[in-house]
Amino acid sequence: MGPEEAVVNPHLQVPLQEAARWSFWVGGLGHSSIIGAACLFLAAILLWAFDKRRPGLGTWGARLFTVGCVAFWVAFGALLTLFLTQQFHFNYVFSHNAADHELPYRIAGVWSAQEGSILLWACMSAIFCAWAARGTGPYRRLYTIVSSAVLLGLACILIFESPFVVRPPVMGGIFNPGDGLGMPAPLLNYWVVIHPPIIFIGFGMCAVLFAYAFAALLKKDLNDWLPRVRSWAIAATTFVGVGLALGGFWAYEMLGWGGFWMWDPVENASLVVWVACAAFLHGIFVQIAKSKWHYTNALLGALPFLTFCFGTFMTRSGFLGDTSVHSFAEMDSNALWILITILVGGTGGFLAVWGWRQFKTPPRMLASPLVAKTQGLAKDGYYAAAIWLLLAFGIVSGFGMSVPLIMSLTGQAPRVVEEPLYHQVVAWLFPPLMIGMAMGPFISWRGMGLKALFVRFNLILAVTVGMTGVFLLYLQSSTARVLPDHTATLPAPGGFQIPLVPWIVFLTALCLFTIIANIWRMAQLFPRAKGSLGGLLTHVGVAMALLGLIVSRGLERKDIISVMKLDTERVMEYGMVHLGVESPPGEEPFLNRHTKVLFEILQPNGTSFIARPGLYYEMNNRTGQLSPVVWPYVHHGFLYDLYITAHPMVWELTEPTSFGVGQSRVFENYRLTFHGLESEGDPGAAGTRFFANLTVEGSSGQPIDIRPGIELGSGGGIRHIDVRINDMIEARLDRISVETDEVYVMLLSVDEIFPIEFYYKPLTGFVWLGVGLMAVGGFMGTWYRRRGKASQRDLTEPTPPTPEPIPDPSEDRAAEDDHASAPTAKS
Amino acid sequence: MKFGGPIAIFVTIFGLGAMMFAFLVNSSPYVSVAEARELDANNLHIAGDIIRETVFVDIRNNQVRFTMVDKAGDRLNVVFDGPPPSNMGEATEVVAIGGMEGDSFRAHRMQLKCPSKYESVTAESGV
Numbered sequence: 001m002g003p004e005e006a007v008v009n010p011h012l013q014v015p016l017q018e019a020a021r022w023s024f025w026v027g028g029l030g031h032s033s034i035i036g037a038a039c040l041f042l043a044a045i046l047l048w049a050f051d052k053r054r055p056g057l058g059t060w061g062a063r064l065f066t067v068g069c070v071a072f073w074v075a076f077g078a079l080l081t082l083f084l085t086q087q088f089h090f091n092y093v094f095s096h097n098a099a100d101h102e103l104p105y106r107i108a109g110v111w112s113a114q115e116g117s118i119l120l121w122a123c124m125s126a127i128f129c130a131w132a133a134r135g136t137g138p139y140r141r142l143y144t145i146v147s148s149a150v151l152l153g154l155a156c157i158l159i160f161e162s163p164f165v166v167r168p169p170v171m172g173g174i175f176n177p178g179d180g181l182g183m184p185a186p187l188l189n190y191w192v193v194i195h196p197p198i199i200f201i202g203f204g205m206c207a208v209l210f211a212y213a214f215a216a217l218l219k220k221d222l223n224d225w226l227p228r229v230r231s232w233a234i235a236a237t238t239f240v241g242v243g244l245a246l247g248g249f250w251a252y253e254m255l256g257w258g259g260f261w262m263w264d265p266v267e268n269a270s271l272v273v274w275v276a277c278a279a280f281l282h283g284i285f286v287q288i289a290k291s292k293w294h295y296t297n298a299l300l301g302a303l304p305f306l307t308f309c310f311g312t313f314m315t316r317s318g319f320l321g322d323t324s325v326h327s328f329a330e331m332d333s334n335a336l337w338i339l340i341t342i343l344v345g346g347t348g349g350f351l352a353v354w355g356w357r358q359f360k361t362p363p364r365m366l367a368s369p370l371v372a373k374t375q376g377l378a379k380d381g382y383y384a385a386a387i388w389l390l391l392a393f394g395i396v397s398g399f400g401m402s403v404p405l406i407m408s409l410t411g412q413a414p415r416v417v418e419e420p421l422y423h424q425v426v427a428w429l430f431p432p433l434m435i436g437m438a439m440g441p442f443i444s445w446r447g448m449g450l451k452a453l454f455v456r457f458n459l460i461l462a463v464t465v466g467m468t469g470v471f472l473l474y475l476q477s478s479t480a481r482v483l484p485d486h487t488a489t490l491p492a493p494g495g496f497q498i499p500l501v502p503w504i505v506f507l508t509a510l511c512l513f514t515i516i517a518n519i520w521r522m523a524q525l526f527p528r529a530k531g532s533l534g535g536l537l538t539h540v541g542v543a544m545a546l547l548g549l550i551v552s553r554g555l556e557r558k559d560i561i562s563v564m565k566l567d568t569e570r571v572m573e574y575g576m577v578h579l580g581v582e583s584p585p586g587e588e589p590f591l592n593r594h595t596k597v598l599f600e601i602l603q604p605n606g607t608s609f610i611a612r613p614g615l616y617y618e619m620n621n622r623t624g625q626l627s628p629v630v631w632p633y634v635h636h637g638f639l640y641d642l643y644i645t646a647h648p649m650v651w652e653l654t655e656p657t658s659f660g661v662g663q664s665r666v667f668e669n670y671r672l673t674f675h676g677l678e679s680e681g682d683p684g685a686a687g688t689r690f691f692a693n694l695t696v697e698g699s700s701g702q703p704i705d706i707r708p709g710i711e712l713g714s715g716g717g718i719r720h721i722d723v724r725i726n727d728m729i730e731a732r733l734d735r736i737s738v739e740t741d742e743v744y745v746m747l748l749s750v751d752e753i754f755p756i757e758f759y760y761k762p763l764t765g766f767v768w769l770g771v772g773l774m775a776v777g778g779f780m781g782t783w784y785r786r787r788g789k790a791s792q793r794d795l796t797e798p799t800p801p802t803p804e805p806i807p808d809p810s811e812d813r814a815a816e817d818d819h820a821s822a823p824t825a826k827s
Numbered sequence: 828m829k830f831g832g833p834i835a836i837f838v839t840i841f842g843l844g845a846m847m848f849a850f851l852v853n854s855s856p857y858v859s860v861a862e863a864r865e866l867d868a869n870n871l872h873i874a875g876d877i878i879r880e881t882v883f884v885d886i887r888n889n890q891v892r893f894t895m896v897d898k899a900g901d902r903l904n905v906v907f908d909g910p911p912p913s914n915m916g917e918a919t920e921v922v923a924i925g926g927m928e929g930d931s932f933r934a935h936r937m938q939l940k941c942p943s944k945y946e947s948v949t950a951e952s953g954v
Contacts, residue, residue, distance in 0.1 A: 388835070388839060392839065392842065392843055392846075395843055396843070396846050396847075396850075399846070399847050399850060400850050403850055403851065403854050406851070413856060413857060413858070414856070414857040415851075415854040415855060415856050415857065416854055416855050416857070416872065417850050417854045417855070418854070418855050418870060418924075421849070421850065421853050421854065421855075424849070425846045425850065428842070428846070493849065560889045560909065560910060562886050562887075562889075645910075647910040647911055648911060650884045650886050650911075652883065652884060652886070653886065653887070655883045655885070655892070656883075749886075753886050755884075755886060755889070755910035755911070756910075757909075757910055
């Protein structure tokens with residue numbers, strides 16, 4: 001069959017084109033690159049393994065490792081090419097791309113599903129493992145072996161979960177269908193372009209941390225690796241944290257339920273990784289300052305990567321099934337076993353070496369966060385508490401996510417942990433975490449008493465109380481319009497109910513305490529210890545984001561109204577006027593993705609704005625039916641958001657209700673009486689009509705006779721013949737029951753009705769601001785702690801040995817200065 | 828303090844154990860229609876297929892009513908308080924979350940899944 005002979009795709013009604021020959025070369029290049037990468041990593045492992053016996057092999061190992069990392073990106077480039085040029089004869093492209101997808105979505109389609117996201121993970125891990133390798137110094141050999149093993153595993157997964165599989169031949173040839181199924185509507189949002197790459201940058205850096213930690217253990221040198229890995233740890237924590245937040249923003253702007261976080265297993269899987277990164281980061285500070293916790297930090301360094309593998313297993317293995325709103329396809333069984341091997345082998349191998357090394361190590365080297373040997377409160381004790389709390393938070397989140405798996409493995413009926421239960425449990429960890437974030441920066445390395453600590457805090461506490469008072473005034477202000485429900489309660493452990501508003505105020509006070517304390521400390525340290533500012537700013541950002549989440553979710557107000565076409569309704573203290581529909585010119589309204597329903601929102605202060613929630617209908621190629629898609633409209637303000645979702649239009653005012661002959665029913669202030677059925681035409685033939693004779697008595701008192709009907713169409717379909725009762729209401733004969741001689745009649749609205757969900761969400765802007773501050777703080781920390789000029793250093797030489805371990809001099813000097821001149825109530 | 832470390836370990840293990848126990852005991856169960864009729868709870872999860880012809884959006888009461896069939900073939904009338912989820916038109920599977928009220932199941936939340944095998948974000952409503 002020649003290329004000029006177009007074959008019509010009977011399903012999509014699009015002429016098929018013969019698949020471009022070059023595309024098979026590209027697909028083959030992509031798949032071969034993955035196989036090649038696997039071979040290269042295996043070779044790198046062997047060469048580095050034998051480098052001790054034959055020096056020089058390692059140099060080749062390093063080169064092959066780098067080429068292997070490049071090979072992943074070649075595969076990515078190949079897949080991207082197939083997406084951009086829309087080669088729909090590739091299964092993955094067909095399933096996640098469409099002819100009408102704009103350029104950003106063609107790019108994002110690459111990582112929008114199983115295979116592509118694994119490839120993204122591999123590429124990010126590869127690039128950062130290669131980048132970090134330059135600065136590994138004496139760890140280079142073992143670091144490269146470990147990272148090659150990780151990347152080898154990912155390559156093997158991709159061999160079985162390949163995005164380069166071609167669709168089956170059609171009529172003896174392979175044809176490009178011309179169009180694909182495209183990404184699901186909720187993914188057609190700009191966040192799909194931003195969120196996955198950002199968070200996978202973080203996940204990729206976790207592989208660096210793991211490789212470093214394992215290499216340090218194997219090399220029996222747990223000192224030198226930490227200054228090398230510190231910047232990577234800060235960067236990984238920042239990118240994973242920001243990526244998590246971006247996922248929350250995506251849910252907020254896309255899903256229409258007004259929230260950021262649902263404790264969904266996919267969300268929890270990323271949260272656990274972030275928490276593990278944060279725990280490791282805190283351990284790094286202590287080891288660098290006090291030269292302790294060597295083995296603990298090795299374990300903490302490996303934790304982010306291992307928890308990510310576990311989370312990937314949980315979310316992609318199919319165990320979660322119905323318990324997650326993110327319905328991932330199940331992995332190929334071979335790929336799943338490889339992932340399990342990475343997880344079990346990596347965890348088991350690491351723990352075996354970790355345990356063996358500790359067994360061989362003198363006890364004096366085994367100081368751990370279990371014991372903080374100082375007088376009074378000391379910074380290492382604070383960091384120990386912080387690590388314990390973070391790990392507890394991660395364990396709790398990870399355990400909750402794993403409940404369906406635990407139930408499955410123990411043969412019990414599936415169960416799932418819901419959001420309120422998470423809140424009840426996690427709330428126990430919140431106060432100590434926030435207090436720790438607030439007080440920790442003020443605690444000295446050398447130890448201090450409670451009285452001395454309090455002296456540093458009395459003004460901060462006073463300011464916090466004042467700001468909490470401001471917050472209370474804000475809650476009660478009629479201008480702010482928060483209007484909290486003072487009768488609302490929250491479920492608490494033991495079946496108790498706690499009042500919502502005081503609980504929100506308490507949590508807010510904790511967040512304010514943390515924010516004020518860290519800003520205070522930043523002001524104290526600014527001239528002398530700029531390197532510490534990044535971490536403090538991150539604390540401010542975390543507390544501010546949590547404050548925004550707590551208040552916007554805890555004190556949100558919600559109302560549901562129905563707005564008829566071109567009508568006006570009141571919702572809360574706002575007016576809502578339907579103005580019409582906005583759609584690109586030349587396009588059928590509601591059939592285009594950019595269709596907006598326009599409402600004028602009249603605000604209490606006399607101003608107004610136009611809300612444009614999205615609502616359109618798209619053809620589902622599988623079912624052949626139109627399906628509605630909604631996109632909420634968010635009116636952003638710093639002190640509050642107005643969140644408006646226009647749900648699919650309805651016309652039905654009542655359910656279809658049965659009538660026997662002579663029966664009357666009352667609904668919508670109308671009495672309908674059914675007198676009998678009439679027909680026109682041959683029974684059962686196309687074009688036959690059935691009419692229900694009805695009398696309608698309305699509020700006017702004058703009865704009117706109507707005859708709504710049904711017309712039989714060809715192929716078994718029917719057409720409703722609706723009858724207007726007045727300007728606003730129609731009657732419909734929905735169906736006829738031959739067995740019972742009954743008809744089913746319903747009332748419809750003449751004009752479409754828009755169900756509107758309207759949220760008032762206070763202080764949502766704090767979430768955005770907090771995440772921004774977290775990101776800035778993280779980047780500041782990474783920049784100040786980076787290892788300069790690594791490329792100029794001989795990579796085989798260790799860094800110069802540090803002198804006797806001493807605390808960070810700038811922080812301690814500041815602490816001592818602060819102790820001497822601590823702000824008091826008198827000053 | 829001499830016993831600070833062991834105390835910290837004990838408190839941590841006890842606390843974590845209590846949290847895990849709370850999760851296991853209070854987590855929401857997936858049940859069948861027959862089991863739901865026997866249980867008095869408000870956090871039951873029932874998974875099943877929507878009978879599309881029975882879906883009705885009650886605009887006056889802000890409810891959606893439909894009938895679903897679980898894997899055992901038992902039918903259940905569901906009343907969901909809220910506007911219709913955006914992908915209800917194409918969804919075939921639903922997880923209704925709530926409890927029995929008389930003969931009907933009162934759902935305060937629904938999870939709907941699109942009839943596809945690839946990665947998709949489902950509608951989560953009523954939160």
